[in-house]
Amino acid sequence: GENVEQHPSTLSVQEGDSAVIKCTYSDSASNYFPWYKQELGKRPQLIIDIRSNVGEKKDQRIAVTLNKTAKHFSLHITETQPEDSAVYFCATNFGNEKLTFGTGTRLTIIP
C-alpha cells in the first residue's frame, strides 16, 4: 500500500546544532517529495521539495536528500534557530496527483 513512515516523532536540539528528519516510502512510483513546516495553530507551509531525478537540493539552511534505491528521503536543518521550532511533515505522491503525508516530527530548538 501507499505508506510513508517518518522518524523521529519528536526531536530536541540545541540552538546552533543540526537536525535531521527521515522518511521512508513504500512505492518506487513516487517522484515528488515535499517537506512542510507547521507552526502551532497555523497551516502547513511548503519549505522545500525535490523530484526523483535529483539527489539533493539546498535552500539556505535547509536541504533535502533523496535515496531512491533505499526509498528514503531526509530533511536537514543546519545552524538551527528558535524559529525552526515547529512540526515538520514529509510527503510523497506515489506517482499520482495526491500527497500522502508522514505522521510528523515535533522539532524543539533549545536556546
Added chain:
Amino acid sequence: NAGVTQTPKFQVLKTGQSMTLQCAQDMNHNSMYWYRQDPGMGLRLIYYSASEGTTDKGEVPNGYNVSRLNKREFSLRLESAAPSQTSVYFCASRPGDSYGYTFGSGTRLTVV
C-alpha cells in the same frame, strides 16, 4: 490574492447535526483536496478533486461528501456528525503543472 480561503474557522456541532465546510481558491488551480489532521496521525486525505467536475475518495472518506461546485470552490459536507469527526480540517489546492500544495488556514471542528 487571498490564496485558499476556508470558512468557518471554528465550529461546534452536536452529534447528528450536519454542516458544510467551505473552501475557495483564487489561484486558478485545477486540483483541490480535503484533509483532516489528528494528533499523532498527520494529515489524512478525505476526498479530492483532480479537476472541475470530478471527485474521488481518499484514505478516510466515510461520513463525508464533497462537491466541486466550480473551479474555485470545493465543499465538504458532514451529513450526521459524530464525535470521531472532531478534528482540524484543511483544504488545499495545486496547479496542474506542479505538485506543490497551498493550504487554507483550517477549520477546527468539535463534535459533542
